[in-house]
Amino acid sequence: MSESVSVRCPACRREHLYEAPAYPCECGVPVTPSLDPTGTATAAVHRTWDDEWISVRCTACGRDGEWPRPELGCPCGTVLRVPVAQEASGGQQKATGTTQDATEPPPREAPAARRAFQPITIRTARDAVTAAAVYLRWLGYRDIRRADQRPPTGIGIAAHGLLAQVDPTVQPASLRDVECLWLTAMTESTACVYFSLAGYAPDARTRADTLGVPLFVLDLTGTPQPVNSLADELDATGAR
Structure with a gap:
């Protein structure tokens, strides 16, 4: 117990x-x-x-x-x-x-190289950041920490070779949000990924595909759902 x-x-x-x-x-x-x-x-x-x-x-x-x-x-x-x-x-x-024993939401099935993903239920903005960090660890990223630069929207977290933005607001992520993340990642010579609770504006999704930014939506169970093909690939292959 x-x-x-x-x-x-x-x-x-x-x-x-x-x-x-x-x-x-x-x-x-x-x-x-x-x-x-x-x-x-x-x-x-x-x-x-x-x-x-x-x-x-x-x-x-x-x-x-x-x-x-x-x-x-x-x-x-x-x-x-x-x-x-x-x-x-x-x-x-x-x-x-x-x-201890813990009651968890149904695990997502993963490739044989990784165990099943165990999500963290989202109730607060803080939970959203934790859920994203847990997912990045599951993908194989290490040294997860607060990002050096604060993004215009949401919360920035970083790992070795990756910059992530977590947007726990009720507004869909905008074109500017995606572009700002990509530009910051470019200056740091690292890859990037975006997590949003409320999804993305249509032009933000189109721009993310052009810039090569994986997009995920966080459902309330804490399970990131891929939005574009780049996110599908990252979910399938994990950190490289």
Whole structure:
């Protein structure tokens, strides 16, 4: 069963029972952050990228994966950061992962070289970024991190040899959005890929085909759906 702890809101003093989420390691084993039952929840007021992520180690293979810091929304409107058991390592804090059973959406079948893709359900913009990062890891990309340059729309993430843009808004990605991503990738001499929750404008799809940009739509299960043939090819072959 998943680990759970009692969390008290510092604003309204309500108590909540929080269950740690599970994330799929590259080896296929689900891992979950180790929660600190003696810690005190804090309100998430000022957000930075580094504060949003923690390193969770898989006890099966020893890999460290970067995953969202556990959070809980209180009915009073406060977003609570749930305390995790942490250990200092090279100036960064790590949480040890544990294996567990987890209920996941139906996995997508993959070529024999890769295990079945295990999606992350999307409920927030943050989940959309996590889902895209999980998918890129599944494709074989490594060193996934925040992009150095912030895109005009959405959130930029990068991996070795790839620049990705995740658009969690309710508006279809525009021609300008696709062109800006491509231009940024060109200046960094890297490939690029676009993920959108709301799809793409017709001229954006046409331009993406011309520029060689794979387009994906993120459904709410967290499974990227290829929009053009370039995305179909990337989904089939993975990172090269």
